Amino acid sequence: MSAAGGALTAGVGAAGLTAGVAALGGGHWTAELPWLLPLGGVRLEVDALSGLFMAVAGAVVLAVAVYAAGYGRASRTTNWVLPGFGAVLVLVPAAGSVSTFLLLWELMAIGSLVLVLGEHRWGHLPGHGGPPCSSKAENLGEESRRWRRRAVREAGVWYAVLTQLGFVALLAGLALFAALAGGQTFPELRAASGQLGPTWRGTVFALLAVAFTSKAGIAPLHAWLPRAYTESPDPVSALMSATMVNLGVYGIIRFGLDLLGGGSPWWWLVLMGAGGVSAVYGILQAAMACDLKRLLAYSSSENMGLVLIGVGAGGLFAADGDRRLAGFALAAALLHLVNHSAFKGLLFCAAGSVVRATGVRDLDLLGGLRARMPVTAALFAVGALGAVALPPGNGFAGEWLLLQSLIHGLAVPGMATAVVLPLAVAVIALSAGLSAAVFVKAFGVGFFARPRGEAAAGARESPPAMLAGMGLLALACTGLALFPGELGPALDRVVAIAGAGPAVGGGAGVRLRTVSGGLAPLWIALALTLAALGTAALVRLVARRPRRTGAKLWDCGGGAPTARMAYTATSFAEPLQRVFQHVLAPEQDVSVTPVRESAYLEERVRFRHRVPDRIEHRLYRPVLAALSAAGQSARRLATGSIHLYLGYGFFGLVSLLLVLAVGW
Numbered sequence: 001m002s003a004a005g006g007a008l009t010a011g012v013g014a015a016g017l018t019a020g021v022a023a024l025g026g027g028h029w030t031a032e033l034p035w036l037l038p039l040g041g042v043r044l045e046v047d048a049l050s051g052l053f054m055a056v057a058g059a060v061v062l063a064v065a066v067y068a069a070g071y072g073r074a075s076r077t078t079n080w081v082l083p084g085f086g087a088v089l090v091l092v093p094a095a096g097s098v099s100t101f102l103l104l105w106e107l108m109a110i111g112s113l114v115l116v117l118g119e120h121r122w123g124h125l126p127g128h129g130g131p132p133c134s135s136k137a138e139n140l141g142e143e144s145r146r147w148r149r150r151a152v153r154e155a156g157v158w159y160a161v162l163t164q165l166g167f168v169a170l171l172a173g174l175a176l177f178a179a180l181a182g183g184q185t186f187p188e189l190r191a192a193s194g195q196l197g198p199t200w201r202g203t204v205f206a207l208l209a210v211a212f213t214s215k216a217g218i219a220p221l222h223a224w225l226p227r228a229y230t231e232s233p234d235p236v237s238a239l240m241s242a243t244m245v246n247l248g249v250y251g252i253i254r255f256g257l258d259l260l261g262g263g264s265p266w267w268w269l270v271l272m273g274a275g276g277v278s279a280v281y282g283i284l285q286a287a288m289a290c291d292l293k294r295l296l297a298y299s300s301s302e303n304m305g306l307v308l309i310g311v312g313a314g315g316l317f318a319a320d321g322d323r324r325l326a327g328f329a330l331a332a333a334l335l336h337l338v339n340h341s342a343f344k345g346l347l348f349c350a351a352g353s354v355v356r357a358t359g360v361r362d363l364d365l366l367g368g369l370r371a372r373m374p375v376t377a378a379l380f381a382v383g384a385l386g387a388v389a390l391p392p393g394n395g396f397a398g399e400w401l402l403l404q405s406l407i408h409g410l411a412v413p414g415m416a417t418a419v420v421l422p423l424a425v426a427v428i429a430l431s432a433g434l435s436a437a438v439f440v441k442a443f444g445v446g447f448f449a450r451p452r453g454e455a456a457a458g459a460r461e462s463p464p465a466m467l468a469g470m471g472l473l474a475l476a477c478t479g480l481a482l483f484p485g486e487l488g489p490a491l492d493r494v495v496a497i498a499g500a501g502p503a504v505g506g507g508a509g510v511r512l513r514t515v516s517g518g519l520a521p522l523w524i525a526l527a528l529t530l531a532a533l534g535t536a537a538l539v540r541l542v543a544r545r546p547r548r549t550g551a552k553l554w555d556c557g558g559g560a561p562t563a564r565m566a567y568t569a570t571s572f573a574e575p576l577q578r579v580f581q582h583v584l585a586p587e588q589d590v591s592v593t594p595v596r597e598s599a600y601l602e603e604r605v606r607f608r609h610r611v612p613d614r615i616e617h618r619l620y621r622p623v624l625a626a627l628s629a630a631g632q633s634a635r636r637l638a639t640g641s642i643h644l645y646l647g648y649g650f651f652g653l654v655s656l657l658l659v660l661a662v663g664w
Contacts, residue, residue, distance in 0.1 A: 005079040009065035009086050016058025016090030023051025024490040030096060037099060040184055045096030048493035049258070052334065053093040053250045056341045057243040059476065061086040064242075067349050067469025068235040070462065071356065078118040078233060085111035085236075089243045093250055098174045098184040105170065108247070109163045112240060116232040117156045155227035162224040166214035173207030176200070177259075189259045201260055205267050208255050213271075216248030217301045218308060219278040220615045226285075229297035230361070234352025237293060241300045242345035246337055249307055253330070257315060257498045265416060268315035272420060275308030276427040281615065283434040284584060287441070287576050288611040290569040291361045292351045295442055296344065299387060302431055303340045307333045309424050310402045313409060314495075316420075320412050327495040329405035334491055336398025339480050343386030343394060346473035350380035353462040353470070354446065358455040363442065363569035368451035372459045377447045379470045384439040386477050389432050394481035403428055434576070441572045449566035570609075577611065586611045 023046045034041030046054070068082070088108045095101035178184040180200055181192035193201065214221035225245075229237045252271070256263065282301030289295040310333025317326035353376045354369060355361055370377040385393035389400075406421050406428075451457035461467075480487075577586055588609040595601045637648075 002079045003069070005083060006065050006069035008083040009068070010062050012083055012086045012090065013058045013060070013062030013065055016054050016086075017062060018058070019046065019090075019094075020051040020053070020055025020058055024048055024055060024493065026493065027051070037103065040097055040099035042100050042103075043096040043185055044091070044094045044100065045186060046094050047497050048490065049250075049254065049497045050093040052338075052490065052494050053246055054090050056246060056338055057086075057089045057093075060239065060242045060341055060345045060473075061089060063345065063469050063472040063476075064235050064238050064349070065469070066472060067238070067352075067466050070465025070467075070469070071233075071235060071352070078115060078236070081111055081114050081118065082235070082239075085115060085239065089239070089247070092247050093254075096186050098178045098189075102171060102174060105247075106167060108244065109167060112228075112236070112244060113156060113160055113163065115236040116159055116228050117152060118233065118236070151227075152231045155224075155231040159224040159228045162214060162221065166211040166221070169207045169214075170211035173204050173211065176207070177204045177255075180204075186259060190261075193259055193261050198264060201263055202267070205256055205260055205263055208251065209267075209271065212248040212251035212255075213274060213308070214248070215251070216245050216304045216308070217278075218248075218274050218304060219281050219301060220619055222278065222282070222301045223613070223616050223620055225301055226294050226297040226613070229300070229348075230291060230293045234293075234348065234355060237297075237352065238345045238348035241296065241348050242341040245300060245304055246341060249304065249311060249333075249337060252308075252311055253498050257311075257318070257330075262315060262318045265316055265319040268312040268319065269416060269420060270312075271315070272309050272312035272424060275305040275312060276424060278302065278305030279309065279427055279431045280305075280434075281583075283431045283438060284576075284580055285611075285613060286438045287434055288573050288584060288586075290363045290573075292354065292363055292366075292442065292446060293348070293361050295363075295438065296347050296351060299347075299435070299438065300340075300344055302435070303336070303344070303387075306399065306402065306428060306431065307337045307340070309333070309428070310336065310405070313402075313406060313421070313424065314498075316417065317409060317412060320414060320417070322409075322412055325405065325409055325412065327492075329402070329409070330495045330498060331488075331491040332398060332401035332405050334494060335401060335484065335487060336395070338487070339386060339394045339398045339477075342473055342476040342480055343383040346379060346383035346470055346477060347387065349466070349470045349473065350376055350383060353466055354380075354459075356466075357459040357462065358453075360453065360455050363445045365453035366446045366451070366456045367449045367453075367563065367566065368447075368456055369459055370447040372456075373447075373461050375467050376462055376470070377443075379467075379474050380447065381443060382474045382477050384443050386481065388436045388439050390436070392481050394477045394484075396481070397484035399428060399432060437576060441569055445567060445569045445572060450563040452563045452566070452568070583614070584611050585614050585617075 026048070028047050030046075031044040032041060033043075036042040065086070085108070088104055088111055092101070092104045092108055095104050177189060180196055181189045183189065183192070196204075210221070217225040229241055232240065256267065279302045282298045282303075282305060286295045286298035286302065289298060310329050314326045314328075314330035314333065317323075317329060351361075353373070354366070357373060357376075358366065358369075360366065382393075386395040387393070389395040389398075403425060406425050409417055409421050451459075577584060586609065588607070591606045591608075592602055593604040593606070595603045637644075
């Protein structure tokens with residue numbers, strides 16, 4: 001990335017971080033620019049809820065700008081669109097009217113699409129390896145570039161279609177809300193929401209929930225996410241995964257809890273169900289993935305599902321009248337969202353560092369990177385520790401608080417809470433266990449053992465600017481892991497604005513220390529660090545014992561191991577695939593080619609195995625097939641006759657007039 005583009009992007013991030021922190025500290029301001037947009041003008045309104053998402057977006061944009069400065073050559077499109085995309089990510093939470101929100105939301109969608117397609121013509125750039133999970137992934141020839149361009153085009157089409165369908169739902173929901181409220185500014189919507197009937201409020205929320213869950217990558221509206229994250233340039237992947245998906249959650253909180261006032265319990269039960277499905281399904285797909293960026297993309301779908309469970313639980317508790325418990329659940333969800341932004345941005349940047357150094361994303365062709373890229377390996381380990389939600393990782397505090405809020409919620413009377421909350425606890429526990437397996441696979445297979453390809457064997461450490469950007473995100477992960485309680489007052493202000501009331505105990509951090517039995521995360525981290533150092537010293541002491549270096553013909557396995565003896569990502573995931581085979585529905589095919597002289601002699605045996613996205617296979621493929629068939633059938637209407645086309649127009653006009661006459 002050019003120096004000018006990097007500096008501009010970093011400035012945007014720093015401004016967003018500063019404004020967000022000021023809003024979290026209690027600041028509140030409004031700005032109106034009536035001349036900037038027809039009809040309604042532009043209205044910006046910043047409060048603590050806006051400030052949290054602005055601060056997170058600004059911090060990630062700043063770190064990614066530093067990272068991108070050392071990433072290397074980028075297209076002119078990326079150089080100029082990336083700063084604008086970062087600015088829109090910061091400004092979306094500051095929108096204070098329907099027209100402003102729609103404008104910024106669409107600019108975000110268009111900017112991200114341009115960035116996904118930005119490197120379409122640059123299939124030879126570092127990090128653009130061949131087909132994932134394929135032995136041809138190291139081939140950077142013309143065939144690999146053609147595959148790369150085809151994959152980018154497919155990702156762009158999927159992302160564009162699903163994004164615009166989500167925008168249609170968003171436009172319909174906000175237009176209906178504004179029409180019913182008689183105004184489009186957020187204060188007008190908030191004041192009129194209590195006067196709307198439950199049917200209208202439910203319709204508005206359903207339309208908005210479809211739009212926002214699609215942007216957050218929640219199953220089954222997640223199909224764009226693994227494609228866009230995988231095929232976009234690595235700095236863009238980090239921005240999309242760590243900031244853009246957050247805005248889907250922001251929309252649900254802002255409109256569902258704040259402007260619509262909470263609504264009926266079924267709203268939040270549906271959201272919790274969607275979040276639970278996304279959490280389990282996303283982490284299962286991540287466990288099967290051998291493409292490093294695809295693995296991280298599905299992990300984002302899993303974590304957004306966990307956040308949605310917390311938001312849904314907060315809305316459910318608020319609907320039942322327990323505002324303090326609602327604030328606790330919402331604070332836990334927001335804390336996990338902040339933690340996810342830190343460790344997922346770091347993981348995508350580290351993955352980009354690996355891909356830039358090797359040219360491949362396939363874990364089966366990596367290995368041995370710890371010795372060749374030690375700083376990147378250490379930073380990836382920090383992010384992976386946060387992703388598995390175990391101490392001393394920064395993801396532990398948010399998921400632990402989320403579990404505690406659900407367990408405390410069992411005291412709320414009602415059949416729904418008695419059934420749904422234990423299932424939610426089980427989903428979080430299952431996803432946490434699978435997350436550990438996923439990131440042990442990613443880190444162990446990718447960075448340890450021996451190199452399984454020439455690209456991995458020749459890898460070199462990333463430039464200092466890239467390491468500095470990753471270091472900023474690792475520093476954020478460390479601070480959030482050791483001092484999560486410092487966010488308590490800010491989270492209290494956020495949940496109060498969302499209408500859920502203050503968190504229990506005067507802050508999320510105070511509550512964290514209470515439920516931890518007085519054991520602060522800092523002491524947990526220190527104890528685990530001492531234990532790790534003691535274990536390392538013991539291993540080093542044992543390793544000093546003399547070892548046999550010369551191996552005989554019959555050495556009982558005492559010879560030096562080779563790369564073929566190590567676990568690959570595919571073999572590591574095979575036991576989990578067997579356990580969940582009815583959910584994953586793996587596909588395999590064996591084709592035998594006999595020799596020409598005899599059918600009993602085999603010339604070649606080809607085994608093909610893959611785990612498809614079952615939701616995409618069962619839901620989207622039939623819809624696409626039906627649309628394709630309808631399109632083919634509609635071609636018969638295009639006969640080239642001008643008289644027939646005039647008849648179509650006349651028929652349409654008459655039909656429209658009849659509909660208007662009946663409606664009038």
